[in-house]
Amino acid sequence: MPVQSLDIAEPFFSVRVIENVKSHPITGKTIVLNLSESPIAVQKQTLAHLQSAIIVDTVIEPVDHAVVIERIADYEDEDALFQRVRETWPSAFKVRGEERLRGVSHYMSPKVWIGKYGFTFYHSGSVPLNVGLHRDHAFCPVPGFREVHTQIVGFGKMQQCRERDVDTLYLEEPMAPGATHRPMYDANGNYPWHQFETITPSIFMAVEMLPDGAMPPQGV
Structure with missing residues (x-):
């Protein structure tokens, strides 16, 4: 399954594990943690193994294995x-x-x-x-x-x-x-x-x- 949703952080955050996809669109502020030995390209930058960052409104590629946490910017209070x-x-x-x-x-x-x-x-x-x-x-x-x-x-x-x-x-x-x-x-x-x-x-x-x-x- 290329994208698997986890409900452990609901109703606060959406968490997805992504495996073996050529690209994955990111919408809004999202934390991406690379779990693979292969780097993930973010525009002209890369996320190495066990590196993470906040990614906003772009595409990450390729994604061998990563976890993404969405809705991190939903809470003003x-x-x-x-x-x-x-x-x-x-x-x-x-x-x-x-x-x-x-x-x-x-x-x-x-x-x-x-x-x-x-x-x-x-x-x-x-x-x-x-x-x-x-x-x-x-x-x-x-x-x-x-x-x-x-x-x-x-x-x-x-x-x-x-x-x-x-x-x-x-x-x-x-x-x-x-x-x-x-x-x-x-x-x-x-x-x-x-x-x-x-x-x-x-x-x-x-x-x-x-x-x-x-x-x-x-x-x-």
């Missing part, structure tokens, strides 16, 4: 949007049960797996968020797990630390709408201690990528 999201999505702690998420203003959409790719939206409601540094992804026992995050609404920062202590911070990437941080994993899927931290209340998308031999986990 972001506070009202966030309130509706909190009324719709459960807390991440309720879904995932991780102790680091207890009492944290962090909410998540349903997750959907398309092959080896998992897609989830998160709303981070407080500043600071204090979601907690982490580096393990226990649900994937096969080496090579990968994950990136794409900012949808609001501003944040992805932080990497030498130890499980923010005072050991060594790399921080600002996250604005349309931005995806650089991959932080090594060839074996090993991660540093890392966390997403808010600058403003935010919504972002997580894309998880399973290695060969791994199966999508049950639940989350």
Whole structure:
């Protein structure tokens, strides 16, 4: 199926996974994340593997594998949007049960797996968020797990630390709408201690990528 719609971010955003098309028209402000090793042409620019941008009223080509998020410019009142999201999505702690998420203003959409790719939206409601540094992804026992995050609404920062202590911070990437941080994993899927931290209340998308031999986990 060249274009597959995902309902995980409804009624707030329209999300589509696009595969193996020569071209795809973009209408209005839309975030495009390239999931393929092959570049996507945008006029005379390109999006490389795991790069994203806000694309407006143009054509992207060719598209081997990408995810697009539409209707990102529909909300003049972001506070009202966030309130509706909190009324719709459960807390991440309720879904995932991780102790680091207890009492944290962090909410998540349903997750959907398309092959080896998992897609989830998160709303981070407080500043600071204090979601907690982490580096393990226990649900994937096969080496090579990968994950990136794409900012949808609001501003944040992805932080990497030498130890499980923010005072050991060594790399921080600002996250604005349309931005995806650089991959932080090594060839074996090993991660540093890392966390997403808010600058403003935010919504972002997580894309998880399973290695060969791994199966999508049950639940989350």
